[in-house]
Amino acid sequence: MSLNEQIAKIVKANGASFYGVETVQEDSNTIFRVYITKEGGVNLDLCADISHELSLFFDVNPPMHGAYFLEVSSPGIERKLENPTHFISAVGERVKFKINGEGKERGVITSADESGFTIEKKGEDIRFEYANISKAKTYFEWNKSK
Numbered sequence: 001m002s003l004n005e006q007i008a009k010i011v012k013a014n015g016a017s018f019y020g021v022e023t024v025q026e027d028s029n030t031i032f033r034v035y036i037t038k039e040g041g042v043n044l045d046l047c048a049d050i051s052h053e054l055s056l057f058f059d060v061n062p063p064m065h066g067a068y069f070l071e072v073s074s075p076g077i078e079r080k081l082e083n084p085t086h087f088i089s090a091v092g093e094r095v096k097f098k099i100n101g102e103g104k105e106r107g108v109i110t111s112a113d114e115s116g117f118t119i120e121k122k123g124e125d126i127r128f129e130y131a132n133i134s135k136a137k138t139y140f141e142w143n144k145s146k
Contacts, residue, residue: 004018006057007034015046016036016037019037019086030067034071035075036074037074042074051072081137095119095139107121108120115129116129
């Protein structure tokens with residue numbers, strides 16, 4: 001079983017879904033981030049519980065060499081979409097993305113499957129294949145009420 005599969009198993013046992021991992025350098029610190037989602041939202045207690053269980057698992061099966069800090073959190077309202085599961089879970093949300101060699105696009109995801117997704121733009125559905133997308137993320141548009 002891969003590291004991500006092991007992490008997903010621990011996350012699922014706590015009633016959440018595994019979204020992904022990210023390793024980043026902040027100042028002189030290495031941070032190993034585990035992103036989780038849950039219907040109704042992720043709270044601090046859930047993150048703490050999963051962090052505790054992952055810490056015990058990582059004591060025996062470290063995710064990387066050297067020192068690191070573990071963070072468990074929601075991927076946020078504006079998050080990267082990197083695989084079909086991410087796009088499927090984002091149906092109904094706004095997305096902006098780069099098309100290989102053709103520029104940028106944005107719209108609301110109306111459907112997604114294992115090979116691509118559809119956005120609604122100006123009342124029309126337009127389909128894109130994941131193979132043609134270099135980068136994608138959801139975005140939030142604040143209401144500008146007066």
